[in-house]
Amino acid sequence: MTSRNVLGRPPYAPLAGIAAGVLGLGVAELIAALAGGASPLLALGDRVIDLTPRWLKEAAVATFGTADKPILLACVGLVTLVLLGVAGALAVRRPALGVGMLLLLGAIDIAALLADRADNGRTGVIALVIGLAVGITALILLTRTLRDTDGPATEAEAPEGFDRRRFLVAAAAVTAAGAAGGVGAKVVTGRRLPVTNVAIPAAVSPAAPLPAGAELRIDGLTPHLTPVDDFYRIDIALLTPRVDVTDYRLKIHGLVDRPIELTYEDLLAMPLYERRVTICCVSNEVGGDLIGNATWTGVRIRDVLKRAGLSPDADAVKSTGADGITIGTPLEALTDGRDALLAIAQDGEPLTRDHGFPVRMVVPGLYGYVSATKWLTDLEVTRFADFRAYWTDRGWSAEGPIKTESRIDLPGEDTMPGEVTVAGVAWAQHRGVSKVEVRIDDGPWQPATLAAEDSIDTWRQWTYRWDATEGEHRIQARAYDRTGTPQTADEAPPAPDGATGYPTRTVNVG
Secondary structure (H helix, E strand, O other): OOOOOOOOOOOHHHHHHHHHHHHHHHHHHHHHHHHOOOOHHHHHHHHHHHHOOHHHHHHHHHHHHHHHHHHHHHHHHHHHHHHHHHHHHHHHHOHHHHHHHHHHHHHHHHHHHHOOOOOOOHHHHHHHHHHHHHHHHHHHHHHHOOOOOOOOOOOOOOOOOOOHHHHHHHHHHHHHHHHHHHHHHHHHHHHOOOOOOOOOOOOOEOOOOOOOOOOOOOOOOOOOOOOHHHOOOOOOOOOOOOOOHHHOEEEEEEOEOOOEEEEHHHHHHOOOEEEEEEEEOOOOOOOOOOEEEEEEEEEEHHHHHHHHOEOOOOOEEEEEEOOOOEEEEEHHHHHOOOOOEEEEEEOOEEOOHHHOOOOEEEOOOEOHHHOOOOOEEEEEEEOHHHOOOOOHHHOOOOOOEOOOEEEEEEOOOEEOOEEEEEEEEEEOOOOOEEEEEEEEOOOOOEEOEEOOOOOOOOOEEEEEEEEEOOEEEEEEEEEEEOOOOEOOOOOEOOOOOOOEOOOEEEEEEO
């Protein structure tokens, strides 16, 4: 007698497992959505993000940019489908093994829900248990018709009495029901739209007019102000938090004299300040595009902290977002006179959900991982010695001052001989850029022409006229801040406190 493969008769057994799993997950997602609990699938994705090694996170951001999370979620879904297929194959020979596989997958997801960063997973656990029961029942019923204890010994043959069409119809119906549950969950969640149509009062201190010559308007050169739709977004939220201003609360507590709680209306009633500030992600590679410049409107953080009264023992503020992120910011950077804001508007309009509605932090001079908390809900005045934030707990530096950097936008990889415009942007937030230099191949450094300075908190455009000759050439740039310190040539990756090195572009002339 021929030995039988424990994976069952392909493709029916794996199909049964996938169909049963999709049904169970769809039921769980729908119940979680109706009850306002965390999504089991997204909770699993969040846990994968949390457990991903730092080097792999950096590789994902460098490779996929802002598409890293959709790709991650697709990978989680694909792996889940494969494991469900294995569960179905096992269930044909040994039903207990198939059920055990589903229980193991469910236990992993329950652990992810209980570790939910936004502390919203308990309702999701109940929904998942119900969905798991439905999925196990479907698995047993679907694989029962595939079991053959007395039938033929070869796996390619169907068991006696097996109705292929009936099985495929049943599997398709089960899968469709699960998919319908998932779609229904999305519809239910989508109908709970938060109030976002708010009017932003006029700022008591508007941003200064943009100086003449600060915007060079050269085709291909990064504009001085980044449109909202083009502004980079790097965060840990697989699903953008939905925060409603009608029940929004910002808690300020910790090492303060008077813990306070502010509503969105309270913030709107405070003096608002409008400032142009360039913010940058610490994951930005040398010459990368995870950086943007915008006009932000909000309440000065130092005014809010003054209301609460600060303890002399404090040296940090731990901020928390609705996505569960925790960020540690040096208290000095929030109180030393720079325009650190609880921003409520970007470019004159309320923040979009993707960029932190209703409130986010914007702190000039610091990388986003220590300053730019989105969907802000909590400010705890504390000490660095008493806590570890999300990113510092994963090996990043506790404090992240932005380094002096530059980027080359022009020319492209191919150009014609003659006068060529080399152009880009340079930044040294809260210190300011004093000059930029360019060199071709290994020649001497030559001064570039700087656009007018907007402020020390924004980047500056620059240009250089190059008499290009035929052949392959290497262009490099370096910036200087207003202390006279040049951008370093030492090459370093983004971790643990920002990438360094000269931006380099190879150009073919001819």
